[in-house]
Amino acid sequence: MKDVPLQELLESCCDAQAARWEAGWSEFIRRYKRFIYQMVARTCVSWNAARLHKQLSETIDDIVSDVFILLCENHGRVLHGFRAKDDERLFLAWLATVCRRKTSRHILRHFSSKMVDAEAGEIPGIVSSIDVERRWELYEHLVGLCRSSAAKNKLFMERDILIFFLYTWADFSTDMIQLLPCLDHIGHRVVDNTVNRMRNSLNRSMMKEVER
Amino acid sequence: MMNERLGRALAVLAFGEKRKAGDGGAVSAGRDETVGMLRERLRELEASGTEGRSVSGLPDKGCAQDPVFMEENADFFLDYLMGSGPRHACPGLIRHINDCYRCFEIYSDVMRGYVLERGSAVERR
Numbered sequence: 103m104k105d106v107p108l109q110e111l112l113e114s115c116c117d118a119q120a121a122r123w124e125a126g127w128s129e130f131i132r133r134y135k136r137f138i139y140q141m142v143a144r145t146c147v148s149w150n151a152a153r154l155h156k157q158l159s160e161t162i163d164d165i166v167s168d169v170f171i172l173l174c175e176n177h178g179r180v181l182h183g184f185r186a187k188d189d190e191r192l193f194l195a196w197l198a199t200v201c202r203r204k205t206s207r208h209i210l211r212h213f214s215s216k217m218v219d220a221e222a223g224e225i226p227g228i229v230s231s232i233d234v235e236r237r238w239e240l241y242e243h244l245v246g247l248c249r250s251s252a253a254k255n256k257l258f259m260e261r262d263i264l265i266f267f268l269y270t271w272a273d274f275s276t277d278m279i280q281l282l283p284c285l286d287h288i289g290h291r292v293v294d295n296t297v298n299r300m301r302n303s304l305n306r307s308m309m310k311e312v313e314r
Numbered sequence: 315m316m317n318e319r320l321g322r323a324l325a326v327l328a329f330g331e332k333r334k335a336g337d338g339g340a341v342s343a344g345r346d347e348t349v350g351m352l353r354e355r356l357r358e359l360e361a362s363g364t365e366g367r368s369v370s371g372l373p374d375k376g377c378a379q380d381p382v383f384m385e386e387n388a389d390f391f392l393d394y395l396m397g398s399g400p401r402h403a404c405p406g407l408i409r410h411i412n413d414c415y416r417c418f419e420i421y422s423d424v425m426r427g428y429v430l431e432r433g434s435a436v437e438r439r
Contacts (some may be wrong), residue, residue, distance in 0.1 A: 264408050272422035
């Protein structure tokens with residue numbers, strides 16, 4: 103299959119017939135594995151992901167496997183969704199986006215669980231270990247998880263999210279939070295209770311995310 | 315750091331006046347200058363009746379463009395901490411901070427300076 107055009111190659115990778123499928127994927131790996139590896143590695147480095155517990159190369163290998171699983175599963179449903187099959191440059195741009203998304207999701211999940219497990223005082227250190235240009239992505243991801251987990255109790259949801267982030271991410275003490283004009287009416291134990299509740303909800307949301 | 319300094323100057327403006335006669339040397343010349351500028355700006359806002367209006371420009375969701383809403387926006391913090399209107403805007407403000415990471419960073423830096431300076435001002439009284 104060495105010289106087959108892109109369209110034919112992608113069709114083979116989505117083919118249910120075993121022989122064609124195998125030949126297609128071995129050619130796909132020959133052509134694109136290096137590119138996928140490079141895209142994943144580049145995204146990991148941009149997150150400063152070397153600070154992940156495992157070695158950077160192990161993290162990259164895990165994510166590259168995830169990318170291949172995503173492309174392979176359900177008879178190549180994701181590959182099948184790519185339309186411009188006659189344009190290799192567009193295909194590479196699309197593949198790069200798939201790699202970046204998968205890598206960011208993997209790293210966001212890692213840092214989210216690290217933040218939920220960490221003591222409040224350790225969290226600013228975790229945040230500062232992430233590249234400045236990437237921190238907002240983790241912030242938005244966590245705010246999204248907080249909102250989805252608090253769907254049943256929306257009354258104080260936004261207030262609770264702010265308290266949680268001020269206490270954990272920005273390292274404010276309970277007393278400091280109670281001096282803020284928008285939060286000066288809250289009772290003494292509200293901060294502790296809110297932070298614990300948010301942690302539990304985040305944990306539940308993350309479990310659901312992994313199950314999906 | 316610049317945002318934290320703004321927060322400290324706002325606290326001096328709000329709470330530091332009483333200690334100034336006995337403790338004036340502790341406040342640096344740079345901060346005195348900032349406090350002076352903020353005091354002047356607060357007077358202007360009060361005189362023009364625009365006090366409380368600076369939060370009206372708060373985006374519904376996250377800030378879509380640079381500079382973000384809170385960046386170098388001393389008017390907003392003057393209103394928020396010393397005006398009468400902005401407290402009513404708290405739910406919208408909190409929602410915005412949760413939606414906009416850059417504003418969360420600025421808000422937490424300014425407020426850190428403000429509450430730390432306010433705490434030490436209260437302690438010294």
